[in-house]
Amino acid sequence: MKRVLPVVMLSAVLSLIGYAQTSMTPGMQNAPARKSPLAEYAGAWIGTFEGHTWMAIRLSLQGNQVSGTIQRPQELQFADSGDLKSVGDQKLTWTVENSQLTGDGLLLTVKNADSPQPDHYVIRLTTANTAEVKMVAMNMPPGMPKPKPWTLSRVGPTAVAPVR
Numbered sequence: 001m002k003r004v005l006p007v008v009m010l011s012a013v014l015s016l017i018g019y020a021q022t023s024m025t026p027g028m029q030n031a032p033a034r035k036s037p038l039a040e041y042a043g044a045w046i047g048t049f050e051g052h053t054w055m056a057i058r059l060s061l062q063g064n065q066v067s068g069t070i071q072r073p074q075e076l077q078f079a080d081s082g083d084l085k086s087v088g089d090q091k092l093t094w095t096v097e098n099s100q101l102t103g104d105g106l107l108l109t110v111k112n113a114d115s116p117q118p119d120h121y122v123i124r125l126t127t128a129n130t131a132e133v134k135m136v137a138m139n140m141p142p143g144m145p146k147p148k149p150w151t152l153s154r155v156g157p158t159a160v161a162p163v164r
Helices: 004-020 037-041
Strands: 041-048 051-060 065-073 076-078 084-087 090-100 103-113 119-125 131-136 150-155
Touching: 037 051, 037 065, 037 090, 037 119, 041 131, 051 150, 065 103, 103 131
Parallel strands: none
Antiparallel strands: 041 051, 041 150, 051 065, 065 090, 076 084, 090 103, 103 119, 119 131, 131 150
């Protein structure tokens, strides 16, 4: 009898544990894995001006954070309308230091080794393979027109050539 009581109690405890655990319903088993909303931004993006790539953005998903680079000319000139008027020849590369999803899109905080202050860009997806990017919270010279967002196209990772 002394040996039967522990076996009965162990059986009862195991039965309760088994009953308490929930199994996956068929609907849960067939549900797609939850994809991070940041994954939509990952990839290689380019902006063109006068038929040439002038801006290249590479973004990759690292856990719940986006990392990558933005490469663009140091000098940009804008028409009074805010459209891009010309781009300089000297290119700089900024490294993504931080990313944050906002109501407007993906806010990227980027840093260049030559600049003491970080820059900020917002990328907003317009379709699966197109986006708009704009500079935000940056000091602009007096009289400079407010730049319009630039259109980007998603390209394959090997298609991003050095910007002109």
